[in-house]
Amino acid sequence: MSTKIPSQDQTPQVTELYSKRNKIQPRSIKGRFEVLRKLGAYGFLALFAGVAWINWDGRQGLLFDLPHRRFYLFGLTIWPQDLVLLSWFLIIAAFALFAVTVFAGRIWCGYTCPQTVWTKIFLEIERWTEGERNARMRMDKAQLDWNKIWRRGLKHLGWLGVSLLTGIVFVGYFAPIRELLPALWHGTANSSEWTWIGIFTIATYLNAGWMREQICMYACPYGRFQSVMFDRDTLIISYDHARGEPRGARKRDADHKEQALGDCIDCKLCVQVCPTGIDIRDGLQLACIACAACIDACDHVMEQMGYAPGLVRYTSENALEHGQHTHILRPRLIGYSLAIIAMIGLMTYSLVTRPLVGLDVIRDRNALYRENSDGDIENSYILNVMNKSQKPERIDLSFSHMPQGTHMEGEQSIVLQPGEMRSVTETLEENPDEIHENEVHMDFHARLEEDPKTDIDSPSRFFAPYQHRN
Ligand code: SF4
Ligand code: SF4
Secondary structure, three states: OOOOOOOOOOOOOOOOOOOOOOOOOOOOOOOHHHHHHHHHHHHHHHHHHHHOOOEEOOEEOEEEEOOOOEEEEOOEEEOHHHHHHHHHHHHHHHHHHHHHHHHHOOHHHHHOOHHHHHHHHHHHHHHHHHOOHHHHHHHHHOOOOHHHHHHHHHHHHHHHHHHHHHHHHHHOOOOOHHHHHHHHHHOOOOHHHHHHHHHHHHHHHHHHHHHOHHHHHHHOHHHHHHHHHOOOOOOEEEEOHHHHOOOOOOOOOOOOOOOOOOOOOOOOHHHHOOOOOOOHHHOOOOOOOOOOHHHHHHHHHHHHHOOOOOOEEEEOHHHHHHOOOOOOOOHHHHHHHHHHHHHHHHHHHHHHHOOOEEEEEEEOOOOOOEEOOOOOEEEEEEEEEEEOOOOOEEEEEEEEOOOOOOEEEOOOEEEEOOOOEEEEEEEEEEOHHHOOOOEEEEEEEEEEOOOHHHOEEEEEEEEOOHHHOO
């Protein structure tokens, strides 16, 4: 029997599902988009660290007061019952992100995403302590010596310092920062404050120091689905293939047209500055966070070569492939914009018309009804009343849709502090001769004494013995 010799190697090929991360050491670059990146990053940081210190009406302007279950947004106090407002806010933010993505791609990722901002700060610290790209790459390969130890040590101390400050400011949005800092200083902060500061310190240190572009490439959901929102007119950062190819090295004063070369000198500067380590010349990629560092790098090269800038530039698929103008006003963008305007209108309406009084009625579960010593029928209720306004208020309590002559035993009016909730027991009494049903659907009411328009009602039922029906 003859044995066939396979014409090709039949050894099964093993593909690794996990590929080891190659450490990226991005080179720094100056340029107009670097200025914008700095503005975006430092503007975001200033907002993050500064807003916590703004006071409003004698308290922190922006504060998630979880122990008292309320959220202060400057002049507004949002209660758990107002959760619908938070839903509106999140839906509007999502639509705004969709609209921006349709218009300008991943501009959020490149300029203001916290992952980009903190990675940028950490990179700056790395440059101060270990030097520019080449020095850092040499240090990666170098033996452990005193120079490496102190530089690396200083870098990690700097990273940990920034991470700790980030954790403290973040927790300062949940525990008033003016009280939190002295408490931390004197060691009197509570255990949950220490725990959350620790968690955010570690998370910031790992995300911005060690994981960096891995978060954008593998963990960020927005990065995964953003490409489905792109259309042919979305602004993307792209390499002009027609102009750049064939790429190749040449002397600065050489006539590259004569050498049948395109404008790309294949210097790879655009790759060296890329924080995710990709080559923009390979086309639009999932890993591209649209930071525009490659535009700055390539424009710099073009300037040195005496070529026109823009070999790598913001453009659209339509403009790049067909030489067409980028259409700004297009149906999807108009649709998103109209939806955002409509939702902002609805949210504003809900905000302006939201009740300043909260009322929740619970019937006494021990007895459907009682007959008192005067022969009247009694039903008892617990009214949970809340003052949702910003100042102390007198709140009037009443009822409606009960037969004539019904009497309410209990407090008819209470004073509540801002945000205070109190449970009030009320009893309704009615002469049996006036009752013609065994169950009456009625309402309780609460309203600010000063403003009758704030009236809010909550439905309940009044029960009476069956023999009184007729
Ligand atoms: S390819 Fe260019 S725009 Fe994209 S991440 Fe890299 S440097 Fe930034
Ligand atoms: S920086 Fe410009 S010229 Fe240099 S490799 Fe990149 S695209 Fe080509």
